[in-house]
Amino acid sequence: MRFSLQNPLFPTSKALLLRDEHEHITGYVSFKKDKDYEDQRLFCFQDNNNNTTLGINKTGLMRLVRTSYTLTHNDTCYTLQEKLGPNLIYFCVTGTIHSHTIIIEENWDKDVEIKVDGVKLGVMHGTKKDAFIVYHLEDALLTNQALFGLAILSYFIYQVFLKDADFIMQLLWEDEI
Secondary structure (H helix, E strand, O other): OEEEEEOOOOOOOOOEEEEEOOOOEEEEEEEEEOOOEEEEEEEEEEOOOOEEEEEEEOOHHHHHOOOEEEEEEOOEEEEEEEOOOHHHOOOEEEEEEOOEEEEEEEOOOOOEEEEEOOEEEEEEEOOOOOOEEEEEEOHHHHOOHHHHHHHHHHHHHHHHHHHHHHHHHHHHHHOOO
16 A cells, blocks of 8 residues: 655644545654654654654664664554664664564665565655655555554654764765865
8 A cells, every 4th residue: 555744854734644545644743852862853653543653762872883763652662773784884774573573674776665574565765855755565564553653654764864874974085085
């Protein structure tokens, strides 16, 4: 099923509406300040009955080496981490949710794929220039609300990763000039 979310660079309100392929509103994304997370940022997804948040854990400079995240879904917490090694080259986050192995990674087209137990169940497309972020999600993701919330919020941690990678590249190239 296809979903779309207005790009946060072009907001029309404080909450970004998630719409399905029939333009029905299925939930919304918002941002909260929370002192327990890096930059006091907490990404939130809510639908009728569920609340999912995703935050970047405070680890100081270690964040530039291996970032860890906390996903909270209806008061149950899960830890995700960048996969050490590949994370130096491309975006790759792993973890376990409901005994399922999760991999969220960037592909060669700069899209982000979500794999559950080795099976690709979702892809999201969106650049800073696009007005909307588009998600293509398989039905298996739709039935697990924690995974669905993670899929929707993954775009935002990917954007933070890109910003951090840009910062590291600037530091590396600064010595060359």
